Amino acid sequence: MNNLLGLLRIRIKRGVNLAIRDLNSSDPYVVVKMGKQKLKTRVIYNDVNPEWNEDLTLSITDPNLTVLLTVYDHDTFTKDDKMGDAEFEITPYVNALSMDLHDLPCGTIVTTIQPSRDNCLAEASRVIWSDGKLVQDIVLRLKHVECGEVEVQLQWIDLPGSKCLGFFLVGY
Incomplete structure (x- = not known):
């Protein structure tokens, strides 16, 4: 991990008006993928407006990769149902970090x-x-589904000895 720039903490705050995939509700959880990394939240049972407030941390080596967030409905005896997905870029956030604001x-x-x-x-x-x-x-706003939104928050974690963001971004 000699190209490690730092860590990105993604707080999965909550889902709003998620799709119903069970009888009257859903049992949602979120999977976050970036490059080869894959992380997931805990399942919130019987709730289409779940509050996770859960932190997932990605190692950032390439700030130009997009983050894919997918919501699933947990099922006990069958394959989990997909409840939509969304992707976002971290480039604007990383560019703001490189401004060296104090x-x-x-x-x-x-x-x-x-x-x-x-x-x-x-x-x-x-x-x-x-x-x-x-x-x-x-x-x-979730895609490939009839309704639903997910609220997240990004926060950077600097690591001692990691590459300087400003220097790294100049090459892109």
Whole structure:
């Protein structure tokens, strides 16, 4: 992992109006994939508006890879049902990190990413300076399903000895 830039903490906050895949509800969980990495949340039973508030951490070696988030309905005796997916890029967030910002007032908006046909954003996503760190709140509209959104938050974890982000991004 000599190309490790740092760690990206993805907080899977909650799902909103997720699809019903069982009798009257669903048992959702989230799978996050980036490159060869794959992580998943715990299952929340009988809830189409689940609150996970669970942190998943990805090792970042290439900030240009997209993150694929897929929601599934847990089933005991059959294959789990897919409840939609969404993908998002971390490039705007990583670019904000490379600005080397310090001492900004809490709540300062560093950049805003608008929803478009090319992304799964349900609303504008802002990268904000909060308590000495950059965070990005994202509301993702799920694709390939009749309804549902997932709210996530990105936060960077610096590692001692990792490559400098600013230097790394210049080559891209």
